[in-house]
Amino acid sequence: MVFMNPNILLVVIVFLPLVGSFLALATGKNKRLCRWTALTFSCIELGLISFIFFLDPQPHSGPTGIWLLAVDYPWLEVLGARFGLSLDGLSLMLLWLTAFLTVISILISWEVIQDKVGSFHFYLLFLEGCLMGLFMATDLLLFYLFWEIQLIPMFFLIGIWGHSNRVYASVKFVLFTFGGSLFMLIALLALYVIHGHQTGFYTFSLYLLAQTTLSPTVEAWLYGAFLLAFAIKIPLVPVHTWLPDAHTEAPTAGSVDLAGLLLKTGFYAFFRFAFPLFPGAARASIPLLLALGLIGMFYAAWIALAQTDIKRLVAYSSITHMGLMVIGLGIMNVMALSGSLLQLFNHGISTSALFVMVGMLDERLGSRDFTQMGGLWKKIPIFSAFFLFFAMSSLGLPGLNNFVGEILILIGAFKVRPVIAILAFIGVILGVIYILRMVQDSLFGEAHAEHNFEDLKPREIFILVIMALPVLYIGLHPGPVLKLFDSSIIHMLQQVPLLAQNF
Amino acid sequence: MQLYWLDILPILILGAGGLLVFCVGAFLPRRPTWLLFALALATALGAGLVAALKTPTHPSFLGMLDLVAYARFFGVLFMVITSLTLLLAHRYSQARGFAGDEFFALILYAALGMVLVAAATHWLIFFLGLELLSISLYVIIAIRRDTAVVQEAGVKYFIMGAVASAFLAFGIALLYAATGTLDIQASLSGWPAGAPLPVIMIALALILVGIGFKISMVPFHLWTPDVYEGAPAPVTAFLSTGSKVALFAVLVRLALNLGEPAWNLAWPALWVLAALTMAAGNLTAFYQTRVKRLLAYSSVGQMGYLLMALVAIKQGSLPALLFYLAVYALMDLGAFGMLGALSETREDLDELVDLQGLGYSRPGRSAILAVCLLALAGLPPTAGFLGKLLLFWAVIKAKFIILAVIGILTAIISIYYYFKVLVALYLRPASRALQIPRLDFGIGLAGATILIAIVWLGVNPSFLLGLITNISAILPR
Secondary structure (H helix, E strand, O other): OOOOOOOHHHHHHHHHHHHHHHHHHHOOOOHHHHHHHHHHHHHHHHHHHHHHHHHOOOOEEEOOEEEOEEEEEEEEOOOOEEEEEEEOHHHHHHHHHHHHHHHHHHHHHHHHOOOOHHHHHHHHHHHHHHHHHHHHEOEHHHHHHHHHHOHHHHHHHHHHHOOOOHHHHHHHHHHHHHHHHHHHHHHHHHHHHHHHHHHOOOOOEHHHHOOOOOOHHHHHHHHHHHHHHHHHHOOOOOOOOHHHHHHHHOOHHHHHHHHHHHHHHHHHHHHHHHHHHOHHHHHHOHHHHHHHHHHHHHHHHHHHHOOOEHHHHHHHHHHHHHHHHHHHHHHOOHHHHHHHHHHHHHHHHHHHHHHHHHHHHHHHHOOOEHHHOOOHHHHOHHHHHHHHHHHHHHHOOOOOHHHHHHHHHHHHHHHHOHHHHHHHHHHHHHHHHHHHHHHHHHHOOOOOOOOOOOOOOHHHHHHHHHHHHHHHHHHHOOHHHHHHHHHHHHHHHHHOHHHHHHO | OOOOHHHHHHHHHHHHHHHHHHHHHHHOOOOOHHHHHHHHHHHHHHHHHHHHHOOOOOOEEOOOEEOOHHHHHHHHHHHHHHHHHHHHHHHHHHHOOOOOHHHHHHHHHHHHHHHHHHHEOEHHHHHHHHHHHHHHHHHHHOOOOOOHHHHHHHHHHHHHHHHHHHHHHHHHHHHHHHHOOOEHHHHHOOOOOOOOHHHHHHHHHHHHHHHHHHOOOOOOOOHHHHHHHHOOHHHHHHHHHHHHHHHHHHHHHHHHHOOHHHHHHHHHHHHHHHHHHHHHHHHHHHOOOEHHHHHHHHHHHHHHHHHHHHHOHHHOOHHHHHHHHHHHHHHHHHHHHHHHHOOOOOOOOOEHHHHOOHHHHOHHHHHHHHHHHHHHHOOOOOHHHHHHHHHHHHHHHOOOHHHHHHHHHHHHHHHHHHHHHHHHHHHOOOOOOOOOOOOOHHHHHHHHHHHHHHHHHHHOOHHHHHHHHHHHHOOOO
């Protein structure tokens, strides 16, 4: 049946985790059953998405544009909103990442989360379902719906299972992201109304709205509202301040989802919505994006250098990475764009792995302050080896995943804006410094005598090994993944001819 | 002249039902609560069903009552509100010893007042309906005689209501003097040349003040938190939804019928009042530490959003407004109703601190409260989101961009205080052990209905929207 119409898979992918989430909630009384239910559903989801890779759908033109797979069902006829989901290479990669990290989140929480197990897995799977929808929606109302709903599970994940200052962090998270989104809503409605006035036909379809003609002033205002919403999510300096708090207070699974998935939504939305909808304003904003990206890189690196809390340091390193990706977006040629999109995935894996390891350390040490660590290599060598591996991946060691993405962005940038490329390169070097300092202070040096704890358990080793596989795969053989983006990028550059000047 | 009594069957049912409940209370020994409740519920459901299913044969009853779809829509909505209130209030009132015939009958009479107010096309009927509504409410707000706060709330509402009525009566009298008719439509448009516009405007201003008191429009909203806090929670639920929706129905009718020169003077005033109401309601709610006061100010803010849509009424915001009125009624009923369901018998749950930990010890009721709060905050996938979306769409379409931006800014503020309640419910440990009554069938049924309706209308509102679009299509612009 599925073979007859693979498009149905898209709907299944969105609703399967939602069904799973309610089952997990229902089985919450029995912790073991609940964990297995959640794990089963997330694994099936991952399997389904991997199955799409094997189906190897080819891009074809449909009523909503050129996509690999697409569905488009009537939904709110009165408003002209449709249940439209579409898949291209970028979406497919992000879907896979989402499913993968959800499995990881469930696995790492297997023993740590003992309290309110049912609701915990409910929120995790619910979040997964929302993100699946978000990464595929081609109807702006549907997109906005998923964009907003995902806040609620994340709010509770941070607020219930977080650390000491969790309430503050979760409320701050909600206010920042919600505030930005509401401006986007106004802009969205304005665009919808303008399109309706022009054509006499109200629709939320991305494909149709992108054909609206806007006066430059209006376009700039609308784009500005979208920019604000997405910049908060990415996050770009100066609207990043919710992120370190949210990360520091979130439970490990929360940090993984936050860094690995939620931050990606902002970038994805830029690429998928803001640019095609407002090409003129987007082009005008390129210097701004480049500046914000650079400022973000340097500022976050500078702050990261002063951190002694590993989790906060990794959080700031996240901002640095996102800054580089935004630069790639601003450079706007195929090479830099591919690099940026690949970095989305790399950052999702590497940073999540670091958060996972910080969480493991926190469980053993009861502290995340690396001035309190030192000499871990002698005591827990397996842990330390993995930690070193993911730290190297994060700073961009050749042969590992981040190197590929970073080098693509830097070379792509160098071709058109050498000054930016050099500055970005310095930013990357700064990243190397603080990561190395973290590694040195925690793994090497004098061991604290009072620390006595066991090395990784088989479950933990298993988690880290499966996280290490994509790191190595992309580091050594990035071709197939990069090929995924070709259609997305070409599609966008064609869709937005104004942007293709550097192409 | 032939009278078409069957056309006003819902009104007759309500009146007779109320009388029956009174009679049962007066003549049956021991006044069995279940019977009173069952009769009242059957009356409300019966009237609602008749209003929903039976199409009146005439557009108007004696030129006094509107019988077209607009009035029927509100009739059904009021019966839904009344039925849910009855379900929410049954055990609540029984446990607190005020479940007498007067309580149930007066709820029915208040509902009758609402129906009359929303359907009135004649100023006298409107005034009579409003007084019936208000007098019934004065009593049921103060129905709990063992608590001083409740009495205080009753007196406050009474004084405010009396003042509002005085304004209204004076306004109607002036309007009558200026136009020579008590027919609402005739008095508001198509004046003969030489009709004194200043007098009409003063009359309209007085009427707006009177209605403004009732719908807690800023600056006439100051009674709201005290009364909401004092009144028993299910009564607050009834008061904050039923009477406001009824008065809004009138306001919409007046705005739609208001003729050209007067409307051009009126809408800028409404613009300012809407902005003020949104801002003041949401900003004041920000500082509240008591849940009922917080929800009271939140409902002031919600009125602001509705007023915002009222400004754009001539540009076709009516469907959005009607949809949001219905959704607002559900959300506020749910919020106050669940607050009542989570309350100890001695006094209503009020301090935010006391809500702590209830999300886990009373998961069902808390979840419904949480969904209602998310809906009030306008988060998807609830009906609150879709309602706000439609409102803002209508306002932007009418090119009131600044008003929409003010609305969005206040909505951002509102997120904070709604989440404050969620934080207490789910994120903080329980502060003290509460003696909360077990969940009873009535509250469970009402809660489940509200929950399903809020989520369903948020995801698939096509039916209701279609209905509302048809209703709006036949009204004058």
